[in-house]
Amino acid sequence: MKTTGQNSTLMSPFNYIGRQALIAVNSLGASAIFFYKSFEMIFRSKQITEILKQVYHIGAKSANIVMLVGLFTGMVLGLQLYYALVKLGSEGILGSVLALSLFRELGPVLTAIMVTARAGSSMTAEIGILRITDQIDALHTMRINPLRYLVSPRIAASIISFPLLTAFFNLIGIIGGYLTGVLLLGVNSGAYFHRIQSSLELSDITGGIVKSLIFGALVSTICCFQGYFTHMREESSGARSVSISTTTAVVLSCVLILISDYVVTSFYI
């Protein structure tokens, strides 16, 4: 008996890791099916109104905050890069470094994180509340598929909005860099824009767009999934489960944005 006890103590970390791995694989599979089922319903009839409503909520209403963050990111990049480049005597290439980092990396990632914080959390909370107050079951009883009515439009709207918001972010970021780099620190204005134009290639732009499309699908799926299955949480129920789901959705989205960013970047380089 003693040996078994020791064995189980020895094995417990492995058991734990195994259990967690299984849960992770299960959730991943469930999320993939969830995304697939919702995605195919985007193209059903009567979806356009709901999609437009969601584009307004996820896209239009996030534009201000995304542009504000874009402006300050561009401004701070202008400052930091100028002082780094000046040491090498190559402050003339400020425009190209700034544009490349914005278009390829910072634009899609920061936009996705900002939209997750603003719209993703609200998706989880809203769907979670609909779930715990029986409103999703009510949709079922009326033969309205909740995936079609609630989840599909949000995924579609995210896929539409994320690249647009990223484009806004990039544009305002360049203006931010201009404000600090050119107007404040005196880099030549012509050189700034010329460097941007000459160094940016189409693949940089499409790479950024592909990233934002992937982030859009990822964030909306995770946030909707967490809200939709709020009631399945074992550790809590009711309002508490909605709050845990929202936190989980935001944290998980941010982590997965960064992981997938690495994966996509490694493919594009």
Add this chain to the structure above:
Amino acid sequence: METPLIEFRNVVKGFGDRTILQGVDLKIYRGQITTLIGKSGTGKSVLLKHIIGLLTPDSGSILFDGKPIENMTKKELNDYRSRISYMFQSNALFDSMTVFENIALPLEQTTRMRKKEIKTKVMSRINQMELHEVVHKYPSELSGGMQKRVALARALVTDPEIVLFDEPTTGQDPIRRNSILTMIAQYKKKFGFTAILISHDIPDMFFISDRIILLWDGKIAFQGTYEESTSLDHPMIDEFLASLEGFQDELTGLLSKQAFRTRYDSILRRKQKEKTFAAILFKLELDHMCEIMGSELAFQSLRSLGEYISKQMDSKGGFSARQSTEQILTILPYTGMEEAQNMLNDFAQGLNRLLVCNNQAGSTDDGEHEVCGFEINVYAGVTESKSNEEIEKIIIKARAVENIIAQYRCESRRELEREKV
């Protein structure tokens, strides 16, 4: 024998370690109101959710019109589900939508109706449910009773064949409770749907139910009519009925039907010697009243009548109970026919005086009675009975001799002014 519309065959359902339904067999027939009763947490809602497909059984099968649901094709299943509506215990109204949007949603999303048609249909339901004042309000701005009515309107807007009501009357006051149950009965009559409801509101729900199903310890302990349930010798039924003994009819303040029956049996039927006594049956035309003055006011009138009967008859040794939604039977065990007739005359005079006073008081209200111009009649029939007679027989005898004993005329202001001139 008639094929049941819905049939459960040995349905088992569990959640985790707990088995909620332990082999349920039940039958629900077309066009009837079937009420599901049982203690809290015995799985009544779980059972109802199986019918609409929100839950599926672990084993056993559910048949619709003789066909197992699990064998249905996608199209058949969709067709089956399109015939059912579900009214949730919590109403489950969409809280970010207005009353109108809530009721219109099933039509917008599942039919090809035009916007104008949807609006007409929704507005007609809204008017039927007396919800026109709150069309553009959100559910959170409504009272509990109104939310129930919105949920009912939403459940009925698709003209379903089967409507499942999960505790439609819980948490309502007696008037509202009776009003909701009568509304269900009226709509059932009007639209001809089959209703399955869960209710704890005994005795109110007995008046409208055609069949009763008792769920006990995860199994069906009884299914049949109310009368069958009282005559069945089953320990669970006894326990259940015993729990009803103390119940009072909260609406009228009179005895519950069961308590009335018990008292009738103990005072009259179990006596060795046969005895004659008088019985009076009072009746209001409740359906008509609901139509002309709204269900709330109609049930308030019924409540007042019940209170007045109790006040007048209890002092003479009588006891009364509602026998159907609109009929109250008073047994006067120590009174002969002639005396009962005199008592009824006095009762009628008193009631008429009361109604005249009310009418005069009411007519001074500004504007309130512009919509008046109707009559409410109170009927009564007095009959002589013997102690071995069934209550149902007494009711039939009394109904045969009933007359109008009091009348309330709500005259419009214009008519009153004309009379004055």
